[in-house]
Amino acid sequence: MGLKIEQDYNRFKNIVKGKIRKELKEYISRSEMFGKQGKDIVSIPVPQIDLPHFKFDHNEQKGVGQGEGEEGDVIGQADGQGEGSGKAGDSPGDHIMEVEVSLDELAEMLGEELQLPKIEPKGRKNITNLKDRYTSVRNVGPESLRNFKRTFQQALKRQIASGTYNKANPIVIPERRDKRYKSWKTTKKPEASAVIIYMMDVSGSMTEHQKEIVRIESFWIDTWLRSQYKEIDSRYIIHDAEAREVDRETFYHTRESGGTRISSAYRVCLNIINEHYPFEEWNVYPFHFSDGDNWSRDDDQNCIRLLEEELLKRCNMFCYGQVEGIYGVGNFKQVLDESFSIEQNLITSEIEDKEGIYESIKDFLGKGK
Amino acid sequence: MNLTTELDEMRTGIRQVALDYxxxxxxxxxxxxxxxxMNEIASFGGFPTRYPHWKFGMEYEQLSKGYAYGLQKIYEMVINNDPCYAYLMESNEMVDQKLVMAHVYGHSDFFKNNYWFAMTDRKAMDTMANHGSRIRGYIKKYGFDTVEAFLDVxxxxENLIDPYSPFIKRPVSSKDTDDKPDKPVKKIESKKYMDSFINPEAFLEDQKKKNEDAKETEKRIPEHPEKDVLLFLLEYAPLEKWQQNILSIIRDESYYFAPQAQTKIMNEGWASYWHSKIMTSKCLTDSEVVDYADHHSGTMGVSPGHMNPYKLGIELFKDIEDRWNKGKFGxxxxxxDQTNELAQWDKNLGLGREKIFEVRKIHNDITFIDTFLTKEFVSNQKMFTFGLDKSSGNYVIQDREFKKIKxxxxFNLTNIGQPFIYVLDGNYKNRGELYLKHRFEGLSLEKKYARDTLKSVCNLWGRPVNLETVEENKDILISFDGSDYKEVFMGLRK
Structure with a gap:
C-alpha cells in the first residue's frame, strides 16, 4: 500500500537536497562527511530545517525534573542533544540533522554546481554485451521452457480453491491455464570501464593537513568518475624517493620521511597501466598529488620524458595537483607547465588550502575527458 | 486493518470493564x-489525511529513523473525534495490545468529558480531510510553490492563538464610531455680525475636517490588545480569498490541537491510571504480569532532565484519590501541625474515586497542578528544578524547594509554554504598520527565530511590522520593513 506521506516526505528530501546543493561549495572543503560513508550513500550533516516561531530562549528556560541528586549536580549537556532540554517540543535552534544522500545524487549535484561536462568514454564504448537471464515466469511459452514447480503449484492452488482437491487421493492435474513458463530478460552490459590511479607524495614535507586536502579532493574525483563509468577500479601509489603500490588505507595514512623522486611513482604507474589496463579497453585517470618538491632537476627531466613518451599516450588525462604546505611549494608544477602545452592531456592545478579544492576539482574535471 | 477476532474479543472484555468503572x-x-x-499517521498529527506539507515529511523521517534504530516505538495513537479512532501497532504483543486498549478508553473518556475539549470539533477526522482537499484544490489552481510558500508563512x-478564547463570550465590538454624535465644530468667538468674517465657510470646513481626523485616530485597531494574532490578521491583513481560507484552516487546526497541549499531563495521567487499574484488577493473566510490569514501568520511567507527563499525571491522580479517600483536605x-497525626490521617471518607472523576471533568494542567500539587507530593516524587549553568554549559539541578518547583x-505550562504575543496596533505611526508586543514574564525570545517570524508576519501584513520585546533587561523594538531589520532601544527595565 502506498503511503500518503510519500509526497511530503519526498518534498522534504528535496528541500534538504536543495540546501546541500546551495551550500555544496562549503561542503566540498569539509571532511566530516567522509567518516560516515556507506557503500552507496554518505550522510551529510545539515542544519535542521525548521519553521521559525516566537519562542523562548532555551538557554534561559528552567525545567522540572525528577530523581536523586544534590543541588548543583549535572544532569545534562547544554548542546541540547538528548536529555537536558527538558520541555517537550523545545529544541535548540541550531540542531544538526544527518541526511543520507546517495553518491549518484551527490555526483549529480557536483556536476551541476561545477558545470562539469559529461565524459565521453572512449575505447570499446559502443560495444555492449547482450546477456539473457532467466529471471521471471509467464503464462505462455514453448513447452521446452515449462516450469514444473510453478505449474503444479498453480494447479494445486486452483484445485484447493475450487474444492476438487482430495487429500486422500492427492492427484494434481495441471490444465492449460495452470501452465507456467520460464521467461528471460536481456540485459545490456556497457563495457566502458575506467581506472583511477592515485599517486601521492608521502615524503617528510607532506603534512597531515596536505594529506587531508588530497583525501577530500580524491573523494570528490572518485564520486564524479564513478557516476560516469559503470565500473571503476582504483589503484593507489605512494612515493618518497621510492614508490610502491599500496591499498587505500595505507595510502591515506602512511607517513614516511626522506626525499622525493617523482619519477619513481610514474614508473610504477606506468607498470600498472601496462600490465592491467591496456589503453584500448580502459579509460585511465592518473592523479598525482605532491607539494612540488622534487629530488633534482634531473629527475624533473625523467618525469617529463616518462610523461611525454609513455604515460600521456596511455591515459585519458593525467592530473597533477600541487598542494601548498607549511614549507611552501616547489616548482614541479611550473616545470610541467613549461614543458607541456595546454592542448595536451596533462592538467595541473595548484591547491592552496581547503577552499582551493573547489577550483581544483573544476580544473581537473572541467575538460570532460 | 480491522482487529483480529482474538483482539476484538479482548476489546469487548476491556470495554466492559471500563464501563463498569x-x-x-x-x-x-x-x-x-x-x-x-503508524509513523505516517503520527507524522500527520494522528490523522490519516492532512494538507500536503513538507513538515509532515520531516516528522516522518525522524519517526521512521527513530523506529529503525530502535530508539522509539509508538504503541498507539488515539484521536479526539466522535467516534474516537485509535490505531494499534500490529507488532505489539498481546499484553501490550490489552494495555493499549485500556489506555485508549481512558483517553476517549477524557476527550468526551474534560471541559477544555468541549469546544473542539468532534468531526475532526472529516474536517482535516476537507482541509486537505481544499488546500490541494488551491495547489491545483495557484501552483504548488505559491501555496507551499504561503503555508510556510x-x-x-500557528501558535499565536488564544486558547481560552473559545470559552469567552465577548461583547459585540462597539467599534461603530459613526453612531456617536459628532463633536460640534469649533468656532472662534465673535460678535454675531462679525461671525461670517471671522469664521468663514472655508475655515469651518477645515475645522470639521480636523474633528473627523481626530475621530479617525481614536478608532484604534484593535481596540484592546489582541492575543489571537491569527484572527486579527484574518480580519485585517490584505489577503486574497484563498489565502484567508488557508490561514483560517491553520488557525482552526491550532485551536483543535490546543486542548491536547493544555491537558497533556492530565490526559496521559488519566489514561495511565485507567490502564493500570483495568489491567491489574481485571484483565491480566498470570503469564502476562511480568511483561505488563516491564512496559508499564517503561512508560512511567523518569530521567533527570525530563518531566514525564505520564508519571506526573498518574501519581497526582493517585495522590488525589488517596487524599480524598482519607479526608486529607479541608x-x-x-x-x-502534628507530623505523626498527619501521617496517620484517615477519616475513611472514600470520596477518592468520585473526586478524580470531578477533577478530570473541570481541570486543565495548570489548574490541576495549581490545586493539587502538594509539598508532600513534591518531596515524595523527588522533584527538582533545573536550569542551565552558563559557566559550565551544563544543565544542573537548581532547587528542591516546593514553591520554586511549583x-x-x-510557568512552563502557562500559555502552553509559549510566549505571550499581542497585537497592540494595526495602524502604528498612522502608517498602517503592525505593532506586536511580547508580554515579558521573565524569559526573552530566541532572537534569530523572532526575527525570522517577524519576516513571516510582514509577508502577511504587507506593511512594516514591529515587535516590542525585552532583551538583557532592556525594552527593545525590532522592526522589519520588508527588506531590513532595525532595532531601537526603548528604555531600561526596572
Missing part, C-alpha cells in the same frame, strides 16, 4: 496498522 467514552474504533502506517505563526487537615512547572 463508570468510564464514559465515545464509541471507539480500533484499527491495526503496521509500523510504516502561516505555520510560523481546614482541619491544613491547620493540623512556580517553574506552572
Amino acid at each position: 463508570k468510564l464514559d467514552f465515545f464509541p471507539t474504533m480500533f484499527e491495526l496498522v503496521d509500523y510504516n502506517r 502561516c505555520l510560523t505563526i 481546614k482541619d487537615y491544613d491547620d493540623c 512556580d517553574t512547572l506552572l
Whole structure:
C-alpha cells in the first residue's frame, strides 16, 4: 500500500537536497562527511530545517525534573542533544540533522554546481554485451521452457480453491491455464570501464593537513568518475624517493620521511597501466598529488620524458595537483607547465588550502575527458 | 486493518470493564496498522489525511529513523473525534495490545468529558480531510510553490492563538464610531455680525475636517490588545480569498490541537491510571504480569532532565484519590501541625474515586497542578528544578524547594509554554504598520527565530511590522520593513 506521506516526505528530501546543493561549495572543503560513508550513500550533516516561531530562549528556560541528586549536580549537556532540554517540543535552534544522500545524487549535484561536462568514454564504448537471464515466469511459452514447480503449484492452488482437491487421493492435474513458463530478460552490459590511479607524495614535507586536502579532493574525483563509468577500479601509489603500490588505507595514512623522486611513482604507474589496463579497453585517470618538491632537476627531466613518451599516450588525462604546505611549494608544477602545452592531456592545478579544492576539482574535471 | 477476532474479543472484555468503572467514552474504533502506517499517521498529527506539507515529511523521517534504530516505538495513537479512532501497532504483543486498549478508553473518556475539549470539533477526522482537499484544490489552481510558500508563512505563526478564547463570550465590538454624535465644530468667538468674517465657510470646513481626523485616530485597531494574532490578521491583513481560507484552516487546526497541549499531563495521567487499574484488577493473566510490569514501568520511567507527563499525571491522580479517600483536605487537615497525626490521617471518607472523576471533568494542567500539587507530593516524587549553568554549559539541578518547583512547572505550562504575543496596533505611526508586543514574564525570545517570524508576519501584513520585546533587561523594538531589520532601544527595565 502506498503511503500518503510519500509526497511530503519526498518534498522534504528535496528541500534538504536543495540546501546541500546551495551550500555544496562549503561542503566540498569539509571532511566530516567522509567518516560516515556507506557503500552507496554518505550522510551529510545539515542544519535542521525548521519553521521559525516566537519562542523562548532555551538557554534561559528552567525545567522540572525528577530523581536523586544534590543541588548543583549535572544532569545534562547544554548542546541540547538528548536529555537536558527538558520541555517537550523545545529544541535548540541550531540542531544538526544527518541526511543520507546517495553518491549518484551527490555526483549529480557536483556536476551541476561545477558545470562539469559529461565524459565521453572512449575505447570499446559502443560495444555492449547482450546477456539473457532467466529471471521471471509467464503464462505462455514453448513447452521446452515449462516450469514444473510453478505449474503444479498453480494447479494445486486452483484445485484447493475450487474444492476438487482430495487429500486422500492427492492427484494434481495441471490444465492449460495452470501452465507456467520460464521467461528471460536481456540485459545490456556497457563495457566502458575506467581506472583511477592515485599517486601521492608521502615524503617528510607532506603534512597531515596536505594529506587531508588530497583525501577530500580524491573523494570528490572518485564520486564524479564513478557516476560516469559503470565500473571503476582504483589503484593507489605512494612515493618518497621510492614508490610502491599500496591499498587505500595505507595510502591515506602512511607517513614516511626522506626525499622525493617523482619519477619513481610514474614508473610504477606506468607498470600498472601496462600490465592491467591496456589503453584500448580502459579509460585511465592518473592523479598525482605532491607539494612540488622534487629530488633534482634531473629527475624533473625523467618525469617529463616518462610523461611525454609513455604515460600521456596511455591515459585519458593525467592530473597533477600541487598542494601548498607549511614549507611552501616547489616548482614541479611550473616545470610541467613549461614543458607541456595546454592542448595536451596533462592538467595541473595548484591547491592552496581547503577552499582551493573547489577550483581544483573544476580544473581537473572541467575538460570532460 | 480491522482487529483480529482474538483482539476484538479482548476489546469487548476491556470495554466492559471500563464501563463498569463508570468510564464514559465515545464509541471507539480500533484499527491495526503496521509500523510504516503508524509513523505516517503520527507524522500527520494522528490523522490519516492532512494538507500536503513538507513538515509532515520531516516528522516522518525522524519517526521512521527513530523506529529503525530502535530508539522509539509508538504503541498507539488515539484521536479526539466522535467516534474516537485509535490505531494499534500490529507488532505489539498481546499484553501490550490489552494495555493499549485500556489506555485508549481512558483517553476517549477524557476527550468526551474534560471541559477544555468541549469546544473542539468532534468531526475532526472529516474536517482535516476537507482541509486537505481544499488546500490541494488551491495547489491545483495557484501552483504548488505559491501555496507551499504561503503555508510556510502561516505555520510560523500557528501558535499565536488564544486558547481560552473559545470559552469567552465577548461583547459585540462597539467599534461603530459613526453612531456617536459628532463633536460640534469649533468656532472662534465673535460678535454675531462679525461671525461670517471671522469664521468663514472655508475655515469651518477645515475645522470639521480636523474633528473627523481626530475621530479617525481614536478608532484604534484593535481596540484592546489582541492575543489571537491569527484572527486579527484574518480580519485585517490584505489577503486574497484563498489565502484567508488557508490561514483560517491553520488557525482552526491550532485551536483543535490546543486542548491536547493544555491537558497533556492530565490526559496521559488519566489514561495511565485507567490502564493500570483495568489491567491489574481485571484483565491480566498470570503469564502476562511480568511483561505488563516491564512496559508499564517503561512508560512511567523518569530521567533527570525530563518531566514525564505520564508519571506526573498518574501519581497526582493517585495522590488525589488517596487524599480524598482519607479526608486529607479541608481546614482541619491544613491547620493540623502534628507530623505523626498527619501521617496517620484517615477519616475513611472514600470520596477518592468520585473526586478524580470531578477533577478530570473541570481541570486543565495548570489548574490541576495549581490545586493539587502538594509539598508532600513534591518531596515524595523527588522533584527538582533545573536550569542551565552558563559557566559550565551544563544543565544542573537548581532547587528542591516546593514553591520554586511549583512556580517553574506552572510557568512552563502557562500559555502552553509559549510566549505571550499581542497585537497592540494595526495602524502604528498612522502608517498602517503592525505593532506586536511580547508580554515579558521573565524569559526573552530566541532572537534569530523572532526575527525570522517577524519576516513571516510582514509577508502577511504587507506593511512594516514591529515587535516590542525585552532583551538583557532592556525594552527593545525590532522592526522589519520588508527588506531590513532595525532595532531601537526603548528604555531600561526596572
